[in-house]
Amino acid sequence: MNKKASREEYILNALQSANRMTTGEAANVLGISEATVRRIFSDLEKSGKVVRNYGGIQLAENTPSYSFEQREKIFQQEKIEIGRLAAAAVMDEDTIYLDCGTTIFQMALALSVRIAKNEFSSLRIITNSIANTQAIVPSPSCKVYLIGGEYNDRRRDFSGPLTEKYLSPFHFTKCFLGCDGMHIQSGFSSNQIDISSLNTRVIERSDAKYVLLDNSKFNQCSLIAYAGLSEIDGIFTNTPPDISLQEMLSANGLKVLVPDVSR
Incomplete structure (x- = not known):
């Protein structure tokens, strides 16, 4: 593009x-x-x-609104690579949160492959996305919890005050979030106010915090921020950002994780 x-x-x-x-x-x-x-x-x-x-x-009135299926086709190969990389960071006995969105969906698909191979003796996955629950292969060693609330059929997810209430009993060893923009000043942001609010609550309940994004999101500001650079431990992306952004990320203790192209 x-x-x-x-x-x-x-x-x-x-x-x-x-x-x-x-x-x-x-x-x-x-x-x-x-x-x-x-x-x-x-x-x-x-x-x-x-x-x-x-x-x-x-x-324009005839412009189609957001749909999960349409977004899934944009940067699809990059999302697949990012999803595989993030799925490899999940360890046995983790309790993880998976955000909604098409990049996280690719992580759920990659994680499902690992689950099917019996790589986990115990794993707990909490998500607000129906798409993620449908992607994960059922297994006695993996429990999946779908948190409810107000359903958005275009995004295939739940959000809003009830969703945040359902989230309150959980504590996560790792959370994996999506974003629509990452910028030095504003940090990580989303075009959806309700999702940004939910992500902020998830971060408060997580030991390690990760964001998945393709390189088109670098140096971009979206509608509302949910985390500053220093609040996130690492990003999974397809290519490294430019030097100035890398230096700022490093100064904030944030790791940049990219696929090994030599493999």
């Missing part, structure tokens, strides 16, 4: 939650000039995906 397509995808994803975006907001988040933003807005309008209004844009 080229830079222009990546920017357009980011804007459309952000509009799923924010409904409207101004020229100044897009320029600030993407780190580009307002003139460049206006050209992107114009191209999106010509494609029928957005409608321009005074000072910004909003989604």
Whole structure:
């Protein structure tokens, strides 16, 4: 995906939650000039995906909203690699939390392979995602807990105050979270307010905290942050970030974990 397509995808994803975006907001988040933003807005309008209004844009009425199935196809190979890498970090007798989202779903698929091979004598998985529960092969050595609440059929997950209440009895040795953006100033963020709130609660209950993201999320700010850089122990990604971001991550004690391309 080229830079222009990546920017357009980011804007459309952000509009799923924010409904409207101004020229100044897009320029600030993407780190580009307002003139460049206006050209992107114009191209999106010509494609029928957005409608321009005074000072910004909003989604066109015929633009399809977020769907799990559509998102699953974006950066699919990168997500598979990240998911396998993260699944390898799960140890016997862990109690883990798996966030929703298509990258975490790939981790659930990879973890299911390990479970089927009887690599665990005891493993507990807690998740808010129906997709994750469907991906994991049933096993006497692996217990899966689906926390309920308000169901979002497009994302195939649960969130909201009831979900956070169901979460309260649990303590996790590790949590694995997704994100829509990672930035030096704002940290890790999501386009979904309810998911960000839930992730903050999960972090409070976890010994080790990890985030899974592909490299298109580097230096990006989404709608609302759920953790600063120093609150996360490591990220699983497909390629390392640029030097300046790597140095900042290292200064905050955050490890960057990428697949071994030599294998």
